[in-house]
Amino acid sequence: xxxxxxxxxxxxxxxxxxxxxxxxxxxxxxxxxxxxxxxxxxxxxxxxxxxxxxxxxxxxxxxxxxxxxxxxxxxxxxxxxxxxxxxxxxxxxxxxxxxxxxxxxxxxxxxxxxxxxxxxxxxxxxxxxxxxxxxxxxxxxxxxxxxxxxxxxxxxxxxxxxxxxxxxxxxxxxxxxxxxxxxxxxxxxxxxxxxxxxxxxxxxxxxxxxxxxxxxxxxxxxxxxxxxxxxxxxxxxxxxxxxxxxxxxxxxxxxxxxxxxxxxxxxxxxxxxxxx
Amino acid sequence: xxxxxxxxxxxxxxxxxxxxxxxxxxxxxxxxxxxxxxxxxxxxxxxxxxxxxxxxxxxxxxxxxxxxxxxxxxxxxxxxxxxxxxxxxxxxxxxxxxxxxxxxxxxxxxxxxxxxxxxxxxxxxxxxxxxxxxxxxxxxxxxxxxxxxxxxxxxxxxxxxxxxxxxxxxxxxxxxxxxxxxxxxxxxxxxxxxxxxxxxxxxxxxxxxxxxxxxxxxxxxxxxxxxxxxxxxxxxxxxxxxxxxxxxxxxxxxxxxxxxxxxxxxxxxxxxxxxxxxxxxxxxxxxxxxxxxxxxxxxxxxxxxxxxxxxxxx
Numbered sequence: 010x011x012x013x014x015x016x017x018x019x020x021x022x023x024x025x026x027x028x029x030x031x032x033x034x035x036x037x038x039x040x041x042x043x044x045x046x047x048x049x050x051x052x053x054x055x056x057x058x059x060x061x062x063x064x065x066x067x068x069x070x071x072x073x074x075x076x077x078x079x080x081x082x083x084x085x086x087x088x089x090x091x092x093x094x095x096x097x098x099x100x101x102x103x104x105x106x107x108x109x110x111x112x113x114x115x116x117x118x119x120x121x122x123x124x125x126x127x128x129x130x131x132x133x134x135x136x137x138x139x140x141x142x143x144x145x146x147x148x149x150x151x152x153x154x155x156x157x158x159x160x161x162x163x164x165x166x167x168x169x170x171x172x173x174x175x176x177x178x179x180x181x182x183x184x185x186x187x188x189x190x191x192x193x194x195x196x197x198x199x200x201x202x203x204x205x206x207x208x209x210x211x212x213x214x215x216x217x218x219x220x221x222x223x224x225x226x227x228x229x230x231x232x233x234x235x236x237x238x239x240x241x242x243x244x245x246x247x248x249x250x251x252x253x254x255x256x257x258x259x260x261x262x263x264x265x266x267x268x269x270x271x272x273x274x275x276x277x278x279x280x281x282x283x284x285x
Numbered sequence: 286x287x288x289x290x291x292x293x294x295x296x297x298x299x300x301x302x303x304x305x306x307x308x309x310x311x312x313x314x315x316x317x318x319x320x321x322x323x324x325x326x327x328x329x330x331x332x333x334x335x336x337x338x339x340x341x342x343x344x345x346x347x348x349x350x351x352x353x354x355x356x357x358x359x360x361x362x363x364x365x366x367x368x369x370x371x372x373x374x375x376x377x378x379x380x381x382x383x384x385x386x387x388x389x390x391x392x393x394x395x396x397x398x399x400x401x402x403x404x405x406x407x408x409x410x411x412x413x414x415x416x417x418x419x420x421x422x423x424x425x426x427x428x429x430x431x432x433x434x435x436x437x438x439x440x441x442x443x444x445x446x447x448x449x450x451x452x453x454x455x456x457x458x459x460x461x462x463x464x465x466x467x468x469x470x471x472x473x474x475x476x477x478x479x480x481x482x483x484x485x486x487x488x489x490x491x492x493x494x495x496x497x498x499x500x501x502x503x504x505x506x507x508x509x510x511x512x513x514x515x516x517x518x519x520x521x522x523x524x525x526x527x528x529x530x531x532x533x534x535x536x537x538x539x540x541x542x543x544x545x546x547x548x549x550x551x552x553x554x555x556x557x558x559x560x561x562x563x564x565x566x567x568x569x570x571x572x573x574x575x576x577x578x579x580x581x582x583x584x585x586x587x588x589x590x591x592x593x594x595x596x597x598x599x
Contacts, residue, residue, distance in 0.1 A: 020405055027400060028414045034474065035417065037440060038429045050438055053447075092326070100323035109316035115324065117591070122331055124587035126535045128556040129576030132563050133334035133341065156330050159323060187307040188315055217422040219538040224564060236424040240542055243428060250432050261425040268420030269413070272482060 042066070042254040049250050065251035066259075069242075075256060077231070078238040082216050082260075085147055085234060089154035090211035093162050098204070101166030102192055106175065116167070122160035127220050130156055135224060145229035153221040158211040165210070165274075169203030170196060206274035213267050235260040335580070342573035362574035371550060371558070372575070379534060379554040382465070386472045386533045387526060393473065394480025394525075399514070401481075402488045412485065419478035423538040430471045431543060434458065461551040464544050468552050471539050476532065480525050487521035488514065527590040531583060555579045 012020070041049070043061035069075060103109075104116040134153055135144070143149040177199070178191040186194060197204065222234045233241075239260050242253045306315055342363070344356040366372050401412045418426070433441050436456040445451040457463045495513050504512070535556050540546065546553030546561060553561070555575060563572035 017405070020403060024400060024405070024411055027397060028411060031397075031474070031477075032414055032417060034429050034433060035421070037433060041432065052438075052443055054440055054443060096323035096326050099319040103316045103319035107312055107316035107319075109313035112316055112320060115320055119323075119327075120591060121584060121587050122327070124531050124535075124583045125331065125335075126556055126559070126576065126579045126583055128535070128537055128559040129338055129573070129580050130331070130334050131560070132569060132573050132576060133337040134330070135563075136337065136341075136569070137334065152330055155326060156334075159327060160331075163323065217424075219424050220541075220560070236422065236538075239428060240424050240538075243431060243542075250435070250438075253428060254432065257425045257428050261420075261422050264422055265417070265420040268416075272413075272416060272419075275482075 038254045038258060041251050042258050044251045046249065046251060065249075065255040068249075069252045069256045072252075073238065073242070073256070074230075075235070075238065075259065078233050078235040079260070081147060081232060082234040082236070085150045085154065085222075086212045086215035088151045089158055089215045090208055092151065093155045093158035093211055094204075094208055097159055097162035097166055097207075098197070101163045102170050102196065104163070105167045105170035106178075116163075119160040119163045123157070123164070125156070125160075127157065131220060131224055134221075138225060144225055145232060147226075147232050149225045150215075150218070150221055150234070153225065154215040154218055157218075158214050161214065162207050162211055165207045166200075166203065169200045169207075173199050203274070206271055209267050210271055210275065213264055213271070216264055338573045338580075339577055341570050342577045344570045346570040347567050356570070362571050365571065366574055366578075371553075374550055375553050375555050375558045375575075378465075378550075378552060379556075382468065382472075382552075382554060383530050383533045385469045386476055387530050389469070389473045390476040390480050390529055391526065393477040395484050395518075397477065397481045398484035398488055399510075402485060416478040416482050418474050419482065421475065423475065423536070424542060426471055426475045427539045427542040430467065430474070431458075434467050458544055459548050461548055464548060464552050468540055468543060471543065472533060472536065475539070476529050479529060479532075483521050483525040484518060487518040491517035524590060527586060531586055534586070535579070535583065555582075 040056065040058060042065050043058045043063070044055065045060075045062055045064060048055055100115070100119070104112055131153070134149075134156075138144050138149045138152075143152075173196055177195050178186075178188070181191040181195045182188065216234075217236070218234075219236045219240065222237045223240070226232045226234070226237060239253070239256050242249075242256055305311070306318075343358045343360070345359060345361055346356045397415045401408060401415055405411075421429070433439055434457040436442065436454055436458070439457075442451075442454045442457075446454060455463055457467050491513065495517075496509055499509050499513060534554070536554075537556055537560065540552055540554060540557050541560070544552045546557040550558075556579060559572050559575040559579060561572075562568050562575060566572075
């Protein structure tokens, strides 16, 4: 598989060109966030800031409650992920290990629920939450996000539990564990990487939500998540693009970092069942 | 050690077998107990809402009356829907958007996957960089591209005018056709990495010996791609395509933030129409009817996906 020098040089040229084109929007976001306001309405555009400034970051933090939005997003993501993980670990284990009548149907239901259109489910949820007076309350989001985290987590976890040999639990039970403590003491520690990945992805799913957060929280600015906040900047500021880009960059940073850890897990999870 | 011994001793020593959840005969009961919390939770936040959405879709009901009284059952919402040009347009927009985004994401995704599957120094970094847009939340993707396509100071307009491709600044998001194009670009940018990473996993599962053997037999690059790579990807391709189609079909934030479905409904998909009827026009019964139709389409598509996987589900 040896390549000639021209071939290698061409390969590198193509790889670099493709990456530049695909990543350019992110570079442009970063570049704009470091620009002084005076530069935003002038042509030609500046591709490399001669004097980068963090003024936009200071401005956006001073003018808008970004810290509060980030805290709200994190609180909702942690709570809905915790709730979903609790029920999903038990359900995923049950579906993975025990062939009980009807549990196959339950598993299929979770699989199909992953494809539920949020624009449909939001209508009856809005009606129910209004009756329960949860509109404007972060609790409404915790429940709403569980609608899409739980089905995903059940299947991701079932996949990890499938990879752990049942002999290990049998051995633990011979040693006096009951099935529940075999799950807690043997299976869960062994599936720690899978649990961590599923938890992190649940967090990402919740953090990325826009439709539920916008609909349930729009009237209560104190409860806004960072996505609702950032999307609102665009309407208000219109041309202060350096601040909008600075805010967006902060809001997406945790998620981009999470993906660096998650990619491997997600690929194996998504292609499981199809590649064999 | 002592606890193990005594545990076993108890079990062996019991004269009359006491009822125990841990008894293998009660394995099914144990399975149901483990499922119970998830079933209760999803019954409350998924099953009940779906049923009440179906119920709503058969009522003429506006937001003010919701939850206080119920209207009599009627098929009016569905009748109105199938006669509405707006609904037919939304179906058309949905189909063209799904087709365009899926096709372009597939081409770019497969291309980048093949590219970063080559052996070269720095390949790991290239793989991460190619996949990065996947990680960008939809809201941020929409906002970034909004700025790039900005009608007065956006980089794309500047580049088009500067290069002579356009004689004037294009008001992208307020022009029919142009707005649709912008939505396609943003979705492809966010969607291709997904295809790319799945295809890369598929490529890595193709044995290298096949390529070596084909080379010995004198197959050129295109034929190796055509007769080894493409068939080797068949199993992952189906899942990747269905997942991306369902994503475009159901997406809300990108379209809502960029155009809200406009101008003149030219970017209004069924998902956006459902939302707008409910939360802009407060016509919950009508919105629920559109939503129920999107649900049926999603269920059919995901059913195909479930059936496609070679392995049984268990």
